[in-house]
Amino acid sequence: xxxxxxxxxxxxxxxxxxxxxxxxxxxxxxxxxxxxxxxxxxxxxxxxxxxxxxxxxxxxxxxxxxxxxxxxxxxxxxxxxxxxxxxxxxxxxxxxxxxxxxxxxxxxxxxxxxxxxxxxxxxxxxxxxxxxxxxxxxxxxxxxxxxxxxxxxxxxxxxxxxxxxxxxxxxxxxxxxxxxxxxxxxxxxxxxxxxxxxxxxxxxxxxxxxxxxxxxxxxxxxxxxxxxxxxxxxxxxxxxxxxxxxxxxxxxxxxxxxxxxxxxxxxxxxxxxxxxxxxxxxxxxxxxxxxxxxxxxxxxxxxxxxxxxxxxxxxxxxxxxxxxxxxxxxxxxxxxxxxxxxxxxxxxxxxxxxxxxxxxxxxxxxxxxxxxxxxxxxxxxxxxxxxxxxxxxxxxxxxxxxxxxxxxxxxxxxxxxxxxxxxxxxxxxxxxxxxxxxxxxxxxxxxxxxxxxxxxxxxxxxxxxxxxxxxxxxxxxxxxxxxxxxxxxxxxxxxxxxxxxxxxxxxxxxxxxxxxxxxxxxxxxxxxxxxxxxxxxxxxxxxxxxxxxxxxxxxxxxxxxxxxxxxxxxxxxxxxxxxxxxxxxxxxxxxxxxxxxxxxxxxxxxxxxxxxxxxxxxxxxxxxxxxxxxxxxxxxxxxxxxxxxxxxxxx
RNA sequence: GCUGCUGUAGCUCAGUCGGUAGAGCACUUCAUUGGUAAUGAAGAGGUUCGGCAGUUCAAGUCUGCUCAGCAGCUCCA
Numbered sequence: 209x210x211x212x213x214x215x216x217x218x219x220x221x222x223x224x225x226x227x228x229x230x231x232x233x234x235x236x237x238x239x240x241x242x243x244x245x246x247x248x249x250x251x252x253x254x255x256x257x258x259x260x261x262x263x264x265x266x267x268x269x270x271x272x273x274x275x276x277x278x279x280x281x282x283x284x285x286x287x288x289x290x291x292x293x294x295x296x297x298x299x300x301x302x303x304x305x306x307x308x309x310x311x312x313x314x315x316x317x318x319x320x321x322x323x324x325x326x327x328x329x330x331x332x333x334x335x336x337x338x339x340x341x342x343x344x345x346x347x348x349x350x351x352x353x354x355x356x357x358x359x360x361x362x363x364x365x366x367x368x369x370x371x372x373x374x375x376x377x378x379x380x381x382x383x384x385x386x387x388x389x390x391x392x393x394x395x396x397x398x399x400x401x402x403x404x405x406x407x408x409x410x411x412x413x414x415x416x417x418x419x420x421x422x423x424x425x426x427x428x429x430x431x432x433x434x435x436x437x438x439x440x441x442x443x444x445x446x447x448x449x450x451x452x453x454x455x456x457x458x459x460x461x462x463x464x465x466x467x468x469x470x471x472x473x474x475x476x477x478x479x480x481x482x483x484x485x486x487x488x489x490x491x492x493x494x495x496x497x498x499x500x501x502x503x504x505x506x507x508x509x510x511x512x513x514x515x516x517x518x519x520x521x522x523x524x525x526x527x528x529x530x531x532x533x534x535x536x537x538x539x540x541x542x543x544x545x546x547x548x549x550x551x552x553x554x555x556x557x558x559x560x561x562x563x564x565x566x567x568x569x570x571x572x573x574x575x576x577x578x579x580x581x582x583x584x585x586x587x588x589x590x591x592x593x594x595x596x597x598x599x600x601x602x603x604x605x606x607x608x609x610x611x612x613x614x615x616x617x618x619x620x621x622x623x624x625x626x627x628x629x630x631x632x633x634x635x636x637x638x639x640x641x642x643x644x645x646x647x648x649x650x651x652x653x654x655x656x657x658x659x660x661x662x663x664x665x666x667x668x669x670x671x672x673x674x675x676x677x678x679x680x681x682x683x684x685x686x687x688x689x690x691x692x693x694x695x696x697x698x699x700x701x702x703x704x705x706x707x708x709x710x711x712x713x714x715x716x717x718x719x720x721x722x723x724x725x726x727x728x729x730x731x732x733x734x735x736x737x738x739x740x741x742x743x744x745x746x747x748x749x750x751x752x753x754x755x756x757x758x759x760x761x762x763x764x765x766x767x768x769x770x771x772x773x774x775x776x777x778x779x780x781x782x783x784x785x786x787x788x789x790x791x792x793x794x795x796x797x798x799x800x801x802x803x804x805x806x807x808x809x810x811x812x813x814x815x816x817x818x819x820x821x822x823x824x825x826x827x828x829x830x831x832x833x834x835x836x837x838x839x840x841x842x843x844x845x846x847x848x849x850x851x852x853x854x855x856x857x858x859x
Numbered sequence: 860g861c862u863g864c865u866g867u868a869g870c871u872c873a874g875u876c877g878g879u880a881g882a883g884c885a886c887u888u889c890a891u892u893g894g895u896a897a898u899g900a901a902g903a904g905g906u907u908c909g910g911c912a913g914u915u916c917a918a919g920u921c922u923g924c925u926c927a928g929c930a931g932c933u934c935c936a
Contacts, residue, residue: 409862519936
């Protein structure tokens with residue numbers, strides 16, 4: 209049997225040789241730092257026996273790929289520690305994840321003190337340095353084995369595996385866990401770890417099943433990396449829009465107003481309004497959209513036609529009592545049916561299509577009480593929503609246009625690099641959940657795939673994520689905690705026109721159902737603002753800054769002068785202000801957050817001193833030193849150039 | 860909706876066995892003017908401790924309910 213190593217060298221080994229044997233054969237040092245193997249690109253346990261010719265790569269603990277193995281092993285060590293300290297705790301599952309690992313236990317919630325105790329116990333276990341041993345059992349035997357040990361959750365897991373499955377276990381010391389691996393050879397390989405938090409989590413992610421106690425932790429090959437990671441998490445938290453946005457007075461919440469109902473404060477409003485004016489002008493002037501303004505609520509009748517009354521009533525704010533009142537209303541959770549009736553206002557010719565309706569649309573969704581979060585999950589939000597009514601033959605081209613518009617918006621905001629594109633497909637295994645023929649679904653998905661490819665967009669495909677009426681493209685980003693949020697969605701809809709009896713008249717004079725695209729350009733404003741806050745950490749591009757220029761007179765005698773500079777800047781459409789405190793503090797800039805203002809005009813300071821204060825400040829100097837009007841023109845021009853929505857990249 | 864944590868001055872927080880509100884920053888006034896993350900001194904600031912009940916001679920502190928915020932789960936047209 210021939211094994212090809214990473215450096216291209218070939219090794220003749222016997223069948224049944226393990227990855228670890230190969231590593232040992234190369235050198236003892238390599239065996240010591242080996243964490244896992246990679247056979248033909250697939251991560252495997254060191255204990256894996258080689259059965260065929262293959263490419264083999266020994267993954268050492270220095271390799272980022274080893275993290276997964278280290279963390280998985282750390283989760284086992286944690287489980288052992290928990291069972292040592294809390295013998296009645298039953299183990300459920302404990303995988304490695306992007307940022308570390310977790311393990312779920314059937315046990316009362318763990319406190320921070322518990323976590324500290326568990327950490328200490330882990331230290332003891334790791335110090336013992338027990339080897340991890342792998343052994344296998346037939347399925348039935350494995351079930352009995354776990355039943356004896358009273359591990360009900362493990363029994364259930366094994367029962368869900370195929371009849372003929374060979375069940376593998378790992379054992380370190382007295383601790384035995386059902387596990388597919390891969391794992392380190394010895395617990396000593398866990399050099400640095402930290403238990404970060406605990407919380408509840410449903411067994412198998414099902415809200416109808418018991419709630420278990422989950423402990424999150426992270427582990428690394430060395431202490432420096434762990435420290436670095438914890439520092440990064442700390443820094444990320446500082447960019448959290450929910451903290452920063454409140455601190456910067458962009459928004460707030462009030463207990464008596466209610467959950468998921470943020471108040472956008474004056475500074476936040478400036479930003480949202482900048483975004484809105486930009487998007488509306490862009491869509492209407494350059495992308496052929498026409499604007500509508502439709503009611504924020506409607507009678508239940510509308511939602512009965514759209515299907516929301518049957519399928520989404522829980523998510524809507526209903527006004528009135530169906531039993532008592534003749535008419536019952538509901539606040540709208542989306543704009544679709546309203547814009548359909550805009551279209552249905554009169555008969556349309558095929559020559560008019562495509563019609564691209566857009567609306568700055570406020571929506572209301574009655575989210576569950578535990579779901580609300582800052583500006584990203586709210587009960588009332590405003591979205592750049594729109595529906596394109598198109599002929600089937602225009603569909604691909606228009607869908608492409610929607611994506612191109614989104615791409616343009618993201619690039620302008622400097623967010624393009626942060627997103628992932630998803631083709632949300634139907635689930636062929638589950639056709640009942642969707643309307644329409646399999647053939648049509650496949651065809652449509654192929655069309656979208658082609659559009660994405662033509663636009664040179666990288667994307668992943670998610671099966672079972674489509675809307676019931678058609679596939680869609682979802683554009684996601686990650687928040688500072690690494691959680692995915694959908695920012696933008698563009699949906700292909702060849703079905704709803706039927707439901708709402710929409711048609712156009714084709715060249716032969718026949719009535720034909722149009723296709724529709726549900727789409728947004730930058731998603732909902734609140735969520736997009738949150739995203740921008742986190743992306744820029746509060747240091748916004750100039751055009752979005754609530755305050756673009758701050759005028760700082762160094763002493764009282766420059767106050768009037770400062771006021772006149774401020775007034776002229778404002779007249780030129782620049783958002784500026786005078787810092788009244790400046791006369792007292794001289795030219796010492798005390799406010800560490802001052803750098804959130806892109807431009808500072810220092811009045812009265814000597815030029816070399818001004819430079820020390822801020823790299824971005826502009827020096828005006830004593831009255832008469834420089835012509836005021838010329839100065840105002842210069843700075844206005846400079847800011848204007850950055851206000852035409854070009855991205856200002858600051859280091 | 861579920862699990863856990865939190866809610867005291869504008870902000871960040873302390874408040875020990877229930878005994879009747881505290882610090883730093885910010886703010887105001889005065890002094891100072893070369894102090895580039897914080898000049899010195901003085902002062903003001905809580906309808907009293909998210910809200911409503913209850914226990915008690917006495918509740919920020921204990922109990923119940925409730926509202927809101929946070930983390931996670933679940934959900935997310």
